[in-house]
Amino acid sequence: MKLHQLRAIVAICESGSIQEASRLLHISQPALSKGIKELETELGVPLLVRSNRGITATEYGERLVRRARLILEEVRRAREEIDTLKGLMDGKVSIGVSPVTPGAQFIASLNRYRKRYPKVQVQIHELRPSKLMEGLREGQLDLALSSLPPSRNGDGFQWTELYAQPTVLAVRKGHPLRGVRSLQELRNEEWLLQDSLEQSRVGLMFEHFRVQPPERVIECASVVLFSELALNTDAVSYWSVRVLEHVQKLGLELEMLDLAEQVPPMNISLVCRDQELMTREAKALADELVYAYKSPHAPKVGEAGVR
Numbered sequence: 345m346k347l348h349q350l351r352a353i354v355a356i357c358e359s360g361s362i363q364e365a366s367r368l369l370h371i372s373q374p375a376l377s378k379g380i381k382e383l384e385t386e387l388g389v390p391l392l393v394r395s396n397r398g399i400t401a402t403e404y405g406e407r408l409v410r411r412a413r414l415i416l417e418e419v420r421r422a423r424e425e426i427d428t429l430k431g432l433m434d435g436k437v438s439i440g441v442s443p444v445t446p447g448a449q450f451i452a453s454l455n456r457y458r459k460r461y462p463k464v465q466v467q468i469h470e471l472r473p474s475k476l477m478e479g480l481r482e483g484q485l486d487l488a489l490s491s492l493p494p495s496r497n498g499d500g501f502q503w504t505e506l507y508a509q510p511t512v513l514a515v516r517k518g519h520p521l522r523g524v525r526s527l528q529e530l531r532n533e534e535w536l537l538q539d540s541l542e543q544s545r546v547g548l549m550f551e552h553f554r555v556q557p558p559e560r561v562i563e564c565a566s567v568v569l570f571s572e573l574a575l576n577t578d579a580v581s582y583w584s585v586r587v588l589e590h591v592q593k594l595g596l597e598l599e600m601l602d603l604a605e606q607v608p609p610m611n612i613s614l615v616c617r618d619q620e621l622m623t624r625e626a627k628a629l630a631d632e633l634v635y636a637y638k639s640p641h642a643p644k645v646g647e648a649g650v651r
Contacts, residue, residue, distance in 0.1 A: 347419065349383045350412040352376050353391060353401075357409050360398040410482070417483025418621065425623050436465040437625040440476040440488040443538065443567045444584045444610055446507055446637075450489070453636035457629055464625050472565035473539045477501075480615060486626035488615045489633070491584075492543055501615050506637035508609040509584040511545075514598040516575055522599045527555045530601075534560040536579035538570060545608040546582050553605050571596055584610045612637075 348371075355365035356376070366373045384391050391405035401409055424436065441450070454466070471479065473492045479485035480501060494503040513530075515522050524530060527550070535558045541547045550557040562579055564570045571591045574581040575598065588598070614633055616622060622630070 345383065345386070346379075347416070349379045350408075350415055352379045353383065353405065354409055354412050354416065356380070356392065356399055357401045357405065360400070362399060413482045421483070421623060435461070435463070435623065435625040436467065437623065437629050438467040438469065438484065438486050439629065440469045440471050440479050440485040440490075442473050442476060442489065442491050442612075443470060443565070444491050444509065444587055445489045445612060446509065446586060449507070449636040450633070453629075453632040456636075457632045461625065461628065466629075474543055475565075476615070480617060486616065486622060487630055487633070490613055490615050491545075491610045492539070492613075493545055493548055493611070494613060501617060502619070504614040504634060505611055506614055506634065507612040509586060509612065511582060511584050511607050511610045512588060513601040513603065513607055514574065514581050514583055514588065515601065516578065517597040517599055519578060519599065521580075522601070524601060525604050527553055527603060527605045530580050531556055531558050533558065534562065534577070534579045536562045536564065536570065536573055536577070536581040538565055538582075539563060544582070545610060549605070549608050552608075567591075574598060582607075 351369060352365065352371070355368050356362055359365050359368065362373050362376055366376055369376070380392060387404070387408075389404040390402050391408060392399050393402055457464075458466070469479070469485065473490050476485065476488040476490050477492070480488055489506070491509075494505075521529065521533065531550075535541070535546070537544050537546060540563055541550075541557055541561050547557060562573065562577075564573060567587065570581070573579060575596055580601075581598070588600075592598070614630060614637075616626070616630060619627065
C-alpha cells in the first residue's frame with residue numbers, strides 16, 4: 345500500500361465523489377481511479393461501489409478507511425515531531441475530555457504544562473465518551489479523559505484510572521417515584537444518560553445487581569440540554585455529584601434517589617495509545633495529568649500559585 349492510495353480512498357469515501365476527491369487532493373480523476381484500482385488488485389477485494397447515491401465503501405473499504413485514517417494521522421504526527429526536534433515548529437497536543445471531567449486537577453496540570461512548554465499548541469475537545477474513543481482510534485486525539493469503564497473497551501488502549509467521582513440518580517421535583525428504594529422499581533421508567541446504556545456504568549450497575557436493564561433510554565451529550573430534560577421530563581437521570589451540585593447552583597431543582605443499591609462512581613481514566621506512538625508533547629501532558637490527579641502532594645486550584 346502507498347500513502348497516496350490511502351489518501352485517495354479516504355478522500356473519496358469522505359466526499360462521496362471521485363470528482364470532489366480529485367479537487368481536494370489536486371490529483372486528476374484518472375490518477376485517482378488508477379490508484380484505487382491498483383489497491384483493489386493488491387488486496388484482492390472490491391473497496392468502492394457506485395450507486396445512485398454516489399460512491400460508497402464496501403465492507404472491505406470501510407475497514408481499510410478506518411485504518412487508513414489512523415495511518416495518515418500517524419504520518420502527519422511523525423512529521424510534526426521531527427519538525428519539532430529540528431526546531432521548525434513548536435509542537436501540538438490534542439486532548440479529549442468528557443463533560444464530567446473534574447476541573448480543579450485538570451486546570452492545575454494544564455497550568456504547570458503551559459509554564460514548562462509555553463510554545464506547545466494545546467487543543468481541548470469536549471466530546472461524549474464514545475466519541476472520545478473514536479477520536480483516539482482515528483488518531484485525532486493524543487489523549488482522552490474518559491468516564492467509560494475500561495472493561496467495556498478491550499481495544500488495546502492504555503487505561504490509567506485517575507479519579508473516582510461519586511454519583512447519584514435523580515428525578516425532577518415532585519416525581520411520583522421520588523421515594524423508591526430499589527433499582528427494580530425503576531427499570532420500567534425512562535432513563536436519561538450521557539452515553540449508551542451498554543457503555544455506561546449504569547449498565548454495569550444493572551448487571552451487578554442482576555436487574556433487567558431499562559428498555560427506554562434517552563442519550564444526551566449536551567450538559568445544558570441534559571439538565572433541562574432532567575428537570576422537565578419523568579426520566580431517571582444519572583449524575584456525577586460535582587456536575588449536579590454545579591447545576592443546582594443555577595436553580596435546577598432535582599430530587600436525589602436513596603436506593604438500597606449503591607450507585608457506581610463515575611471513574612475518570614486517562615486513555616492513550618501505546619507509549620511508543622505518543623509524541624513527547626503528549627507524554628509530558630500525560631505525566632502532568634497523572635501527577636495532578638494521583639499525587640497527594642499535587643497542588644489544587646485555589647492553592648498558592650494555582651489559578
